[in-house]
Amino acid sequence: MSNLWKKKSWFGMMLFEIPDTQKSVTERICRKRGKEKMSQIFGAIMLGVMGILGGLPTLYLCVSLVVVLAQKIYGKVVHGKSLYA
Numbered sequence: 001m002s003n004l005w006k007k008k009s010w011f012g013m014m015l016f017e018i019p020d021t022q023k024s025v026t027e028r029i030c031r032k033r034g035k036e037k038m039s040q041i042f043g044a045i046m047l048g049v050m051g052i053l054g055g056l057p058t059l060y061l062c063v064s065l066v067v068v069l070a071q072k073i074y075g076k077v078v079h080g081k082s083l084y085a
Helices: 002-006 010-016 025-033 036-079
Strands: none
Touching: none
């Protein structure tokens, strides 16, 4: 049983170390030129842009859901309207 844990499998090796052939082209170029910092900055900018692009529609949907429900309840209580109209 202990021999199983000592053996290095292909899957186990992939979890800890990714060969250069599997890495992205941008990452390999940046490493060769010593521009790891530039790669990190680009990654941070992309993360921010994607966060904004995903966050704005989500915020809009959440706010509009609450506003529509509030309008429906207000119309039902004050004017006696149907919730389905």
